[in-house]
Amino acid sequence: xxxxxxxxxxxxxxxxxxxxxxxxxxxxxxxxxxxxxxxxxxxxxxxxxxxxxxxxxxxxxxxxxxxxxxxxxxxxxxxxxxxxxxxxxxxxxxxxxxxxxxxxxxxxxxxxxxxxxxxxxxxxxxxxxxxxxxxxxxxxxxxxxxxxxxxxxxxxxxxxxxxxxxxxxxxxxxxxxxxxxxxxxxxxxxxxxxxxxxxxxxxxxxxxxxxxxxxxxxxxxxxxxxxxxxxxxxxxxxxxxxxxxxxxxxxxxxxxxxxxxxxxxxxxxxxxxxxxxxxxxxxxxxxxxxxxxxxxxxxxxxxxxxxxxxxxxxxxxxxxxxxxxxxxxxxxxxxxxxxxxxxxxxxxxxxxxxxxxxxxxxxxxxxxxxxxxxxxxxxxxxxxxxxxxxxxxxxxxxxxxxxxxxxxxxxxxxxxx
Numbered sequence: 001x002x003x004x005x006x007x008x009x010x011x012x013x014x015x016x017x018x019x020x021x022x023x024x025x026x027x028x029x030x031x032x033x034x035x036x037x038x039x040x041x042x043x044x045x046x047x048x049x050x051x052x053x054x055x056x057x058x059x060x061x062x063x064x065x066x067x068x069x070x071x072x073x074x075x076x077x078x079x080x081x082x083x084x085x086x087x088x089x090x091x092x093x094x095x096x097x098x099x100x101x102x103x104x105x106x107x108x109x110x111x112x113x114x115x116x117x118x119x120x121x122x123x124x125x126x127x128x129x130x131x132x133x134x135x136x137x138x139x140x141x142x143x144x145x146x147x148x149x150x151x152x153x154x155x156x157x158x159x160x161x162x163x164x165x166x167x168x169x170x171x172x173x174x175x176x177x178x179x180x181x182x183x184x185x186x187x188x189x190x191x192x193x194x195x196x197x198x199x200x201x202x203x204x205x206x207x208x209x210x211x212x213x214x215x216x217x218x219x220x221x222x223x224x225x226x227x228x229x230x231x232x233x234x235x236x237x238x239x240x241x242x243x244x245x246x247x248x249x250x251x252x253x254x255x256x257x258x259x260x261x262x263x264x265x266x267x268x269x270x271x272x273x274x275x276x277x278x279x280x281x282x283x284x285x286x287x288x289x290x291x292x293x294x295x296x297x298x299x300x301x302x303x304x305x306x307x308x309x310x311x312x313x314x315x316x317x318x319x320x321x322x323x324x325x326x327x328x329x330x331x332x333x334x335x336x337x338x339x340x341x342x343x344x345x346x347x348x349x350x351x352x353x354x355x356x357x358x359x360x361x362x363x364x365x366x367x368x369x370x371x372x373x374x375x376x377x378x379x380x381x382x383x384x385x386x387x388x389x390x391x392x393x394x395x396x397x398x399x400x401x402x403x404x405x406x407x408x409x410x411x412x413x414x415x416x417x
Contacts (some may be wrong), residue, residue: 007417008297011316014081014323016090019399022390029407033093036086038062042132046125049118056125058110060133062142063089066173066409069140070106071096071146071347073176074129074154077214080109084297085316091318092347095340097402099379114149124195126154126168130161137162139172139358145350146176148221152188156181172357175350183364184353187346190372191316192226196343197376199290199314204337205384208289208311211235216255216288216310218280219295220269223316223346225260232256234291240283246270247283285309285365293320300325308334316337321395330393338395340402341376341383348375 013034020030039061045053061081061233063069072092075085085107088105093105110129114122136142146155155177158334162173171182179185186193201211213236217224219247220243228238245268254275262272270277284291291310293299294317300308302324313329313336321329321336329336349372356362363371387397 006046007083007092008223008319009083011298011319011322012087012090015395015399015404016094017112018323018396019403022396022400023404023407025403025407029410032410033064033403035407036061036063036089037065038136039082039086040133040136041082044128044132046121046128047249048121056110056112056129057107058129058132059085060108060136060142060144061085061089061106062136063105064093064406065104065141066406066413067097067104068102069104069138071103071145071350072106072108073145073151074108074110074111074158075147076110076114076149076154078111078113082109085109087297088318091340093406094399094402095344095347097350097382097405098220098340098398099344099375100344100405101375103143103347103351106144107147108144109147112149119243122154123157126150127156127161130158131165134165135171139170139354143172143350143354144174145346151276152176152178152183172354175357176346177353182353182357182360184349184368185363186357186368186372187349187353188222189226189230190349190368191343191346192230192347193224193369193372194376195223195227195292195314195316195337195342196230196374197345198232198342198380199382200234201314201377201384202312202314202335202337203290206311210238213237213289214239214287215290216240216280216283216286217292217294218247218283218299219293219317223343224292224294225263227294227316228254228256229260231290240275240278240286241269242280242283242295243269247278247280248272248275249278249283249286250275253321266370290314295320298322300329302328305329306332307417310334312337314342316342316343326393326395331374336394337380338398340398341379341394344379345372345376348372351352 088107098101155174177183240249297319300318305325305328
């Protein structure tokens with residue numbers, strides 16, 4: 001199957017096909033796992049602050065629920081499409097299976113720029129969207145979480161809206177919510193923590209001293225900013241970072257504390273005076289040891305993969321690398337830690353939060369982090385072993401592991417009726 005760099009669903013299906021071929025997967029199973037099980041498209045009105053009504057469009061897609069309830073974030077972004085949400089849901093299935101937590105994959109999205117809404121408009125939009133998708137979400141069916149453009153506060157509104165419809169509080173309907181209404185310690189840092197654990201293990205595998213490494217981070221939201229802070233604490237040197245406003249670069253290293261303060265004060269990185277400006281494209285091709293794509297999908301493609309200079313690429317974003325780019329970087333000896341593994345810290349701690357919310361029994365941050373490290377490190381070495389034995393890249397190895405687990409679960413359950 002051919003794919004285009006800008007079509008995330010085709011890329012997701014191509015990645016699946018590569019693993020399915022190596023597993024010699026039955027054609028019937030391929031058909032089941034290659035397409036989403038359920039998808040909902042909604043158009044809903046929101047009253048804006050000036051009194052006029054605006055209609056927004058959104059989606060919720062459940063790719064697979066064979067191994068447990070569907071799990072996946074909700075994205076608020078002006079470029080959201082159904083094709084993108086379908087791809088993201090599929091990636092969530094493999095992400096959950098790669099780290100072996102009992103969830104299937106889902107994703108949601110609303111076509112909106114949340115930065116253009118007031119807080120009141122954002123709340124009304126979130127509550128109305130929650131009402132529209134309430135027919136398919138629930139703590140035993142589909143558990144949303146934050147993604148690009150959404151926050152713990154948005155999750156609180158969704159949880160409250162769902163609970164009002166049920167007539168009682170249902171904290172386990174979402175994860176990534178504030179701690180004072182049932183959120184988990186360690187959830188806000190979980191994606192970054194999981195990525196740093198995989199970077200540490202990968203560095204050991206290729207004999208790279210992570211404490212002396214030079215790091216480039218594309219994307220400076222919650223995940224990217226926390227990754228920068230954690231790697232800085234380890235002794236690594238972050239030489240470049242970017243957000244939607246552009247990138248900044250200092251070959252001697254950025255002061256992360258100063259950069260974070262600047263971002264908090266101004267809302268953007270691009271006018272940071274202690275560094276040179278670079279474009280997103282230039283940033284990806286900087287000479288570094290570790291490159292962390294933590295923004296959107298389709299950032300490393302067949303067009304620029306030959307110019308990537310990092311020794312390790314750790315994917316915090318979903319789908320930042322296309323299949324063509326994977327092949328090029330594997331041939332060049334670049335160690336890519338795929339999103340379904342490197343970015344699985346968030347969904348792993350979301351699983352812990354879900355368990356805690358169901359039981360109303362909460363863990364300390366130390367307990368959460370210890371369990372997260374155990375899950376991520378075990379998964380990394382399982383995938384690494386698969387990669388070495390089959391002589392394939394880490395993404396294909398992770399997909400082999402994940403697709404095998406989901407297909408075996410499907411066969412064990414059988415086809416109803």
